[in-house]
Amino acid sequence: MRTVGLIVEYNPFHNGHLYHLQQSVKITKADAVVAVMSGHFLQRGEPALADKWTRTEMALRGGCDLVIELPVAYSTQAAEWFAYGAVALLGATGVVDSLCFGSESGELGPLRRIARAVANEPEPFPRLLAEALAAGVSYPAAYSAAVRRFMEAAGDAEAAAYPLAQPNNTLGLHYLLALERLGSAVEPCTIRREKAGYAQATITDARIASATAIRKLVAERKSPAEAAPYVPASTLELLLRAAAEGRGPVGWADYERPLFHKLLAEQAGTLGEYREMSEGLEHRLARVLTRLPALDFKSLLDALKTKRYTRTKLQRALLAVLLGHRKEWLTPNRLRDGVRYIRVLGFTDKGRALLRRMRQTARLPVLLSAARPPEPYPFLELDVRASAVYALAWRDAGPEECFRDYYGKPVTL
Structure with a gap:
């Protein structure tokens, strides 16, 4: 069974995500889809619009077969560690053959050359990065500038000109860097992002809008129903259900x-x-x-x-x-050691078959609940506490809602 891995937030799962998922399956000729999904708090330092179990159901109804959680220790990090944690988890399953990510360019070649060139930060890359930071710019801007100068010096004009300032291109580079640093056999591919940019707050298409624009629309008009043109019917149903139960939208x-x-x-x-x-x-x-x-x-x-x-x-x-x-x-050394478990948030019947395979292939323990893990996992405890804090936004949340990580089961479809 060929399996493609996706690294996602699905905040919320929208028509652009559905396109990316379908194209990923088509390009990789995959039979199954494994998604590594951020939990309740996300890479840009935001709470998710809907809780992780609601978003897991969105993912399963949208075409994913198995959803595993990216721990909050990684999901709230800058691109380097966010990507590292997610790529490490996909590899640890032992069932994922390929990783398909969206990018503004849709080109893999220049990104792979950059990743192979700078993965181990050879000289003079650290010096170039330090010089760029000394100019007072943000770390992402400094990193892009250092890559450009490094690749120019290496004589690769195409890679030097690659638009790393665009957020999905940057994330894509860090996925490839993680694959290099981990020595992973997972094969990468990329799909061009269409019709709406990653952080594009305006809506310019009748069916495709960024998650940022959708969240803005929902917040301004105070109703998940406003997302209807831009999300699958199943996503809308789940957003409305969460709102009716007093569990969203969260901000x-x-x-x-x-x-x-x-x-x-x-x-x-x-x-x-x-x-x-x-x-x-x-x-x-x-x-x-x-x-x-x-x-x-x-x-x-x-x-x-x-x-x-x-x-x-x-x-x-x-x-x-x-x-x-x-x-x-959350020191670099602790993050570099990686996640010590695979936490399952949900699965379909096909996902259940993947879990059976993972009994033989997974390099880490597979957990269906945070209750009674085989050993103490500090990152898992951070996830439990993050879920409890997240539940403060819900109407009438009690202990069982706050600690659903202990009491709940994976979402099944």
Whole structure:
């Protein structure tokens, strides 16, 4: 059974995702689809619009056969570690043959050459990166600049000109870097992103819109029904069900009170212990808090943003405070060691067959629940706590809802 792997957030699963999934199956001639999906908190430092079990059902009804969770230790990281954790999990299943990702360019060749050239950060790449950072730009911009200069020096003009500033191209590069660093046999391929950019907030097509634009539309008009033209019928049904049950749509505004409680109770010195608090951000945050026009998330972001501190970095830093993620828990060495388990969120009948195969092929324990793991897994405990915090946004959430990771079973279709 040929199996293609996808790395997803599905926030929410929309028509563009459906196109990508269908094309991935077609291009790779796959018989089954395994998705590594972020849980309740996402790569841009945001809470998911809908909980991970609702989004798992979206994925299964959209054509995925097995959904496994990317731990929050990786799902809320910058591109390098987000990609590393997801690629490592796909490889650890032992059943995934290929990885298919979306990109703005749709070209794999230049990206693979860049990945092979810089995977081990040979000289002078670290120096070029340090010089770019010293100019005061954000890390993604500095990384792109360093790659461009490195590939120019290597005489590869096509790779040097590759548009790494575009977010899906950047993520694609980090998927390929992870494959190189892990020595993975999974074969990569890419599909050109069509009709809507990754963070495009405006809608320019009758059926295709970015997840960013869909979330913005739902938030502005205060109804999941507004997403109807841009999502499969099953996604709309699940969004409406979650809203009727008081479990969504969820956004940063739902966590303002617990976030500001933590920010106001901490001193700048202790704020500096949280992940992503670097380059003096904790001191800037402490100063900004004293002169905000209002204690709301948007005002805080607007006041903190600078050329170096992008909104995404700031959101990730504030999320680390909300979730209590300290730097020493998520060091590069700990992240490099990888996930120690495969957490199953849901599966179809075909996915059940994949799980049977994984009994022989998986390099890590396969967990159907967070209850009674074979050994303590620190990253799994972070996921359980993240789920409990996420449930604070729900109407009338009790202990069983907060700790569904312990009580619940995988979604089956």
